[in-house]
Amino acid sequence: MSTIANDEAAVVIIGSGAGGGTMAFELTKAGIPCVVLEAGPFLKPEDYENDEWAAFGQMAWLDARTTSGSWRVAKDFSGLPTWLVKAVGGTTTHWAGATPRFLDYEFKARSTYGDIAGATLLDWPISLDDMAPYYTRAEDAIGSTHTNGRAPLPANNNYKVFANGAERVGYKRYATGPYGTNAEPYDGRPGSIQDGFNFQGDKNTSKWSTAVREIPRALDTGLCDLRAKSHAVKITHDASGKVDAVLYVDGDGNLHRQAARVVCVAGNSIETPRLLLMSDSNMFPNGLANSSDQVGRNYMRHLTGSMYAWFEKPVHMYRGETMAGIIKDEMQNDPSRGFVGGYYMETLALGPAFLAAFIEPGMWGPDFTKMMDAYCNMAGMWIVGEDMPQATNRITLSDSVKDQWGLPAPNVHFDDHPNDVAMRTYAYEKAEALYKSVGAIGTHRTPPYPSTHNLGTCRMSANAEDGVVNKWGQAHDVPNLFVSDGSVMTTGAAANPTLTIVALAIRQAEHLAGELKNGNL
Amino acid sequence: MNVSRRFILKGTASAAVIGASFSSTSVRAAASVGADAESKALLLRMIRVMYPHAKFDDAPYERSCDAIRGVAGKSIGQSLMFAEGLAELKAAGFAEMDDADALAHLKSIEGTGFFQLVRGNVITSLYNDPEVWEILGYEGPSFDKGGYINRGFNDLDWLPDPRITEL
Numbered sequence: 001m002s003t004i005a006n007d008e009a010a011v012v013i014i015g016s017g018a019g020g021g022t023m024a025f026e027l028t029k030a031g032i033p034c035v036v037l038e039a040g041p042f043l044k045p046e047d048y049e050n051d052e053w054a055a056f057g058q059m060a061w062l063d064a065r066t067t068s069g070s071w072r073v074a075k076d077f078s079g080l081p082t083w084l085v086k087a088v089g090g091t092t093t094h095w096a097g098a099t100p101r102f103l104d105y106e107f108k109a110r111s112t113y114g115d116i117a118g119a120t121l122l123d124w125p126i127s128l129d130d131m132a133p134y135y136t137r138a139e140d141a142i143g144s145t146h147t148n149g150r151a152p153l154p155a156n157n158n159y160k161v162f163a164n165g166a167e168r169v170g171y172k173r174y175a176t177g178p179y180g181t182n183a184e185p186y187d188g189r190p191g192s193i194q195d196g197f198n199f200q201g202d203k204n205t206s207k208w209s210t211a212v213r214e215i216p217r218a219l220d221t222g223l224c225d226l227r228a229k230s231h232a233v234k235i236t237h238d239a240s241g242k243v244d245a246v247l248y249v250d251g252d253g254n255l256h257r258q259a260a261r262v263v264c265v266a267g268n269s270i271e272t273p274r275l276l277l278m279s280d281s282n283m284f285p286n287g288l289a290n291s292s293d294q295v296g297r298n299y300m301r302h303l304t305g306s307m308y309a310w311f312e313k314p315v316h317m318y319r320g321e322t323m324a325g326i327i328k329d330e331m332q333n334d335p336s337r338g339f340v341g342g343y344y345m346e347t348l349a350l351g352p353a354f355l356a357a358f359i360e361p362g363m364w365g366p367d368f369t370k371m372m373d374a375y376c377n378m379a380g381m382w383i384v385g386e387d388m389p390q391a392t393n394r395i396t397l398s399d400s401v402k403d404q405w406g407l408p409a410p411n412v413h414f415d416d417h418p419n420d421v422a423m424r425t426y427a428y429e430k431a432e433a434l435y436k437s438v439g440a441i442g443t444h445r446t447p448p449y450p451s452t453h454n455l456g457t458c459r460m461s462a463n464a465e466d467g468v469v470n471k472w473g474q475a476h477d478v479p480n481l482f483v484s485d486g487s488v489m490t491t492g493a494a495a496n497p498t499l500t501i502v503a504l505a506i507r508q509a510e511h512l513a514g515e516l517k518n519g520n521l
Numbered sequence: 522m523n524v525s526r527r528f529i530l531k532g533t534a535s536a537a538v539i540g541a542s543f544s545s546t547s548v549r550a551a552a553s554v555g556a557d558a559e560s561k562a563l564l565l566r567m568i569r570v571m572y573p574h575a576k577f578d579d580a581p582y583e584r585s586c587d588a589i590r591g592v593a594g595k596s597i598g599q600s601l602m603f604a605e606g607l608a609e610l611k612a613a614g615f616a617e618m619d620d621a622d623a624l625a626h627l628k629s630i631e632g633t634g635f636f637q638l639v640r641g642n643v644i645t646s647l648y649n650d651p652e653v654w655e656i657l658g659y660e661g662p663s664f665d666k667g668g669y670i671n672r673g674f675n676d677l678d679w680l681p682d683p684r685i686t687e688l
Contacts, residue, residue: 050662053649152685156674163683176685193668203664313679318659320674328687352659356648364571364631364640365624372648373574376658438680 002033004225009261010035011516012246014232014275017090018501019485020266021210021218022141026509028223032516035258036215036224037248039231039267040086043093045212048201052353055200059093061086064409065270066401069393071414072447076361081412083450084268088228089211091268091452096198096323097180097207098346098384098496099144101135104128105333106341106386106493112333113340118417119388120298124490125462125471131503138503142208143186145177152176153183156194156320158347161311161379165434166327166345173328180208180498181321187213196349198322230256233407235263235279235288235481243288243481249405262512262521266484266505269299269454273395273487274410276458276468289458289475294468296395298456299412300492303385303420305428306348306446308359309435310374317349317379325381330430331494339422342494343385345431350380359446371444379435383427384453386494388417395457453497458487473508480521484508554600555590560607563616564589568643570623574656581650588646589639599638606635 004010011027013020016038024036040059049055061084067074073081085093105112107128110121139147146152153176155163166174177183181198184191192206205212218224229251236257238244243263248256265272273296279288287295325347332342350358352375359371371378393415397408416424428445435443461467464476473488475481484505486497493500515521555564564586565579572582593603610616615626630636647653654661663669 050664053645146686154675155683155685157677159685160675160677160680160683163685164680167683173687174683175687192670193664194670194674195662195664195668197662197664204668313677314658315677316658316660316673319663319669319672351661352654352657353645353649356644362640364644365628366573369572369574372572372657373576 002222002225004033004035006257007259009244009259011262011264012037012258012260013264013266013484014246015090015266015268015271015485016088016215016226017085017210017266017268017485018092018498019505020264021089021092021214022502022505023264023266023484023509024218024224025214026506027513028218028221030509030513031223032513033223034218034225036218036226037230037232037246037258038088038226038228040088040228042088042226042228043201043211045201045203045205048197048203050197050200050203052200052351055197059085059087059201064401064403066398066409066411067413068411069414071416073450074414077450080450082270082454083452084270084454087211088215088226089209092209092498093201093211094199094452095180095209095498096348098323098326098344099139099142099178099180099499100326100328100344100495102128102131102493102495102500103331106491106495109491116340116388116419118390119419120391121389122459122461122466122490125460131507134503134507135499137506138499139178141213141502141506142180142499143182143189144499145179145181145183146175147178150186151183153179153181153192153321153324156324157315158317158320158349158379159325161315161435161438162325162327162345162347162381165438166329168437169430169434171327171329175326176324177326179321179324181324182206192321194320196318196320196322231405232267232275233278233405235265235275237281237283237288237478241283241478243478253405262480262482262516264482264484268485269457269487270395270410270412272483272485273457274397277397278407284477289468289477289481291477292465292468294459294466296457297391297393298389298459299393299395299414300387300389300455300489301414301448301451302453302455302492302494303343303383303387303423303427304448304453305383305424306380307383307428307431307435307443308355308371308378308380308446309440309443310371310378311439312377312441314376315379316376318351322349323347323382330427337426339419339426341386341419341423343383343423343427344494345427345434346382346384348380348382358449359444361447371442374442381431383424383431384494384496385423385427386492387420389456389459389491390415390417453486453492455486455489455492455497458483460488460490472511473504482508482512554593554604555607559611561586563607563610564639566616566623567610567627567639568647570620570627571640572643572647573620576656577653581647581653584650585643585646589642592642593638602634603638606633
């Protein structure tokens with residue numbers, strides 16, 4: 001690993017997950033030295049815990065956060081609005097691995113869905129055609145199954161129930177992927193041994209993460225200065241309004257200043273806007289890159305919900321990969337269903353520890369234990385669909401709660417849009433029908449978990465007054481400031497976002513490398 | 522692990538959030554609340570009624586009781602709430618109630634900080650217990666055993682084998 005002096009104006013990347021980790025590898029591969037500031041520790045596969053609560057304690061982002069709004073999470077998990085990872089690799093350590101691409105119409109949400117009351121829909125300034133080559137490169141990086149000649153994952157027990165149900169209710173577009181977990185050895189990492197625990201880091205490394213691919217390869221270039229346990233707390237700028245340094249706190253609580261020629265922020269959709277808001281100044285009184293007042297707004301978390309169903313006979317859903325099944329038949333914009341946008345159904349398995357905590361938060365008594373007693377015969381799926389951006393769904397700085405450094409905690413405000421509620425209700429009914437078609441003797445509608453898909457909050461827009469960054473993820477207000485994570489999503493689409501975050505980062509890194517080489521930054 | 526469990530608790534039992542720190546002497550004193558035989562039996566009865574599993578013996582429930590007492594002893598405020606909750610159960614004759622009456626009584630106090638302290642700790646301890654996993658049919662981690670690839674990940678035989686790619 002190289003060492004870059006604190007007073008050497010470097011490309012500084014904040015965060016090492018899907019966006020930051022990809023930026024680090026793509027830029028160093030192109031010969032550009034980078035400092036990577038990661039708030040969490042560098043956990044290695046041998047450190048990962050195959051135990052749900054132990055792993056949660058090891059890697060979850062547990063810094064102080066507050067919640068508001070009518071969403072269920074604010075009631076059940078008021079201090080835990082999201083379920084993200086604080087470690088090198090970020091939330092790719094935790095992700096389950098589904099890699100659908102966005103569909104063409106999903107880049108044109110405003111044009112396709114029209115004017116939806118209460119929603120701040122906007123078309124992306126880029127199209128699927130712009131993204132297609134980068135999607136291919138991202139799939140090759142991740143090793144997505146079912147794409148570009150890679151083998152599909154085999155059917156596990158949870159998938160057998162899911163796929164048979166899909167067939168019986170008339171769905172056609174079901175498969176075991178695409179997923180970012182190797183079915184066969186690929187890219188130096190082994191094929192799956194069906195050991196599950198994808199949410200806990202995957203000790204076998206069959207699952208892609210930037211902690212097992214991009215970060216080690218960036219370090220191998222000799223151009224990456226990775227600083228774990230380094231939490232960025234402020235971005236500063238010079239008299240011209242260009243960013244010039246990042247202040248960060250190390251693991252011992254000491255404050256440092258890293259000079260910067262370019263800053264790429266990739267802290268996920270809570271910490272990225274929080275950092276910009278905390279980086280206010282006389283020149284930028286509403287926060288850095290926030291002349292539009294859009295920083296922190298249009299927070300999206302995907303329409304989610306789960307369906308657990310139990311049967312007369314055993315399923316053992318926990319055996320094998322956590323997610324390894326997808327149904328795409330509900331993926332179209334068909335307003336006759338009572339909502340715009342579409343959703344995927346994806347297999348999902350939890351262990352008893354997490355199932356007890358999340359199947360119906362707060363529930364107790366015989367009806368609860370009856371579900372837990374059925375654990376062995378249970379199958380599960382996750383519903384993930386597009387939710388509507390709303391200006392009032394928003395990350396703000398708390399005026400009362402501070403984090404461990406005495407800095408304002410982020411508050412996450414969220415209210416479901418009526419479109420979200422209509423889609424979730426419809427999807428639950430479809431999921432119940434699917435499981436009943438293969439003999440379910442009981443089903444349960446599990447409400448959304450603390451958010452794992454966190455989107456928007458620094459959205460990409462053609463016009464500076466509508467959003468925070470342009471089509472390259474470059475801040476409209478600050479030419480050498482980039483946002484490199486899911487915060488840039490203009491709208492959320494229905495697809496699990498990691499593939500798109502990686503594809504956007506590869507595209508952004510290519511652009512940024514060109515700009516640097518041409519002396520434009 | 523304790524960090525994460527307490528974290529979940531914060532969200533589910535806001536009244537029980539620890540707000541102040543106390544000297545180690547007073548915390549040790551507080552830790553003895555609920556440690557007498559009658560209190561232990563009452564708490565055990567309470568959580569068996571809350572989470573009735575005919576197949577579980579007392580051992581995992583007793584481990585949950587220990588976890589609850591551990592958290593309840595972390596602050597004077599929690600200890601007071603815990604002691605008062607137990608005293609109210611005693612006063613209500615909870616130990617003598619049949620299952621239906623006991624369930625109804627717990628329903629009547631489910632909004633209290635005491636109840637939520639107990640509930641939040643049972644949910645993160647009882648179901649995180651290897652003995653409970655075995656009874657529920659969960660075989661747990663498999664990495665050290667070579668995964669489930671040769672240990673039944675696809676052994677479901679009561680449905681046909683489906684295709685794994687799109688048509």
